Amino acid sequence: MRILITGGAGFIGSALIRHLIRQTDHEVLNLDKLTYAGNLESLETVADSPRYRFVQADIADSEQVAATLAEFQPDAVMHLAAESHVDRSIDGPAAFIQTNIVGTYSLLESVRSYWLGLDAERQAAFRFHHISTDEVYGDLHGVDDLFSETTPYAPSSPYSASKAASDHLVRAWLRTYGLPVLITNCSNNYGPYHFPEKLIPLMILNALAGKPLPVYGNGQQVRDWLYVEDHARALLKVVSEGQVGETYNIGGHNEQKNLDVVHAICALLEELAPQKPAGIARYEELITYVQDRPGHDLRYAIDASKIERELGWVPEETFASGLRKTVQWYLDNLDWCRRVQDGSYQGQRLGAL
Numbered sequence: 642m643r644i645l646i647t648g649g650a651g652f653i654g655s656a657l658i659r660h661l662i663r664q665t666d667h668e669v670l671n672l673d674k675l676t677y678a679g680n681l682e683s684l685e686t687v688a689d690s691p692r693y694r695f696v697q698a699d700i701a702d703s704e705q706v707a708a709t710l711a712e713f714q715p716d717a718v719m720h721l722a723a724e725s726h727v728d729r730s731i732d733g734p735a736a737f738i739q740t741n742i743v744g745t746y747s748l749l750e751s752v753r754s755y756w757l758g759l760d761a762e763r764q765a766a767f768r769f770h771h772i773s774t775d776e777v778y779g780d781l782h783g784v785d786d787l788f789s790e791t792t793p794y795a796p797s798s799p800y801s802a803s804k805a806a807s808d809h810l811v812r813a814w815l816r817t818y819g820l821p822v823l824i825t826n827c828s829n830n831y832g833p834y835h836f837p838e839k840l841i842p843l844m845i846l847n848a849l850a851g852k853p854l855p856v857y858g859n860g861q862q863v864r865d866w867l868y869v870e871d872h873a874r875a876l877l878k879v880v881s882e883g884q885v886g887e888t889y890n891i892g893g894h895n896e897q898k899n900l901d902v903v904h905a906i907c908a909l910l911e912e913l914a915p916q917k918p919a920g921i922a923r924y925e926e927l928i929t930y931v932q933d934r935p936g937h938d939l940r941y942a943i944d945a946s947k948i949e950r951e952l953g954w955v956p957e958e959t960f961a962s963g964l965r966k967t968v969q970w971y972l973d974n975l976d977w978c979r980r981v982q983d984g985s986y987q988g989q990r991l992g993a994l
């Protein structure tokens with residue numbers, strides 16, 4: 642297959658591309674605008690493959706997207722490009738509306754006109770796979786409730802509202818125009834190459850630097866954690882074997898309170914990085930409670946039984962094994978982190994143009 646991936650320089654997109662290049666024979670084209678969240682250094686281990694190409698483009702630039710589609714002739718488009726950080730969406734929603742809603746609309750139109758130009762056999766085999774979030778469902782208040790594929794949408798933040806809108810657009814492009822789409826909604830991802838503004842890498846790097854570990858509110862919010870490499874395997878299953886028009890929820894069976902995640906990171910660092918910054922006896926001393934995020938969802942939890950039953954996917958990592966791998970990865974890749982934190986990773990843009 643030839644697969645065009647949008648947002649392939651981001652956290653999940655880069656894990657997906659590393660997986661596709663290492664584990665399959667597929668050809669991959671990564672179309673990414675390289676916002677602050679795009680980092681080509683996350684793809685260094687596969688960038689020399691003859692089956693990998695990169696194009697710097699905005700999904701909303703229909704001329705450049707059309708030219709890329711015409712030239713690459715993909716059999717599938719996997720759409721991961723998005724503005725993805727909830728806190729940024731609260732401070733500045735405009736970019737979220739632009740990329741997640743207008744950008745997805747524009748991409749759907751570019752892909753539809755490319756798809757209409759394919760012969761009947763290739764049209765039938767073509768897939769547009771939209772990658773979304775469980776945050777579209779809002780939050781859960783019952784302890785045993787789980788989000789399923791039929792849970793009504795009730796997004797809380799500008800981020801989740803923009804993703805919900807994009808999911809609706811994708812479904813409409815199937816219903817109205819017949820574009821063969823698939824949607825996946827997944828829980829919080831974690832793992833290697835995660836941008837250090839997100840909870841787990843932020844806590845690891847702050848702890849190593851002897852900086853406060855900021856916990857929102859009382860830290861009792863529950864999230865389900867999915868190891869990013871398990872997610873990449875699930876995405877490949879869905880694009881290859883999923884039923885057109887279906888939605889699949891992807892989760893890790895790893896519900897954790899935010900505060901417990903921070904404690905678990907501190908405990909792993911005690912073991913793996915016992916040499917602490919000056920003046921710190923235990924990493925946990927650095928935990929600091931900060932004012933809760935407005936509209937903060939209390940609990941997310943995913944029922945992933947449909948993808949398990951229909952496509953035979955199950956997560957391989959437990960939270961304990963995945964978190965250990967993640968903490969070790971950050972300890973082994975402090976140079977990658979330093980280049981993200983000091984902004985030097987953005988120099989790659991010039992090289993990529």
Ligand code: NAD
Nearest residue numbers: 648650651652653674675676678679699700722723774830
């Ligand atoms: P990310 O922020 O790490 O990466 C997003 C990528 O998209 C970046 O490389 C960025 O440069 C690119 N991009 C942004 N705007 C673009 C545009 N207009 N045109 C082209 N490229 C653009 O995001 P992520 O964590 O890898 O998430 C990928 C997808 O998965 C997103 O759609 C997100 O909503 C969804 N998702 C993420 C999580 C998670 O825990 N990270 C959970 C559920 C769903």
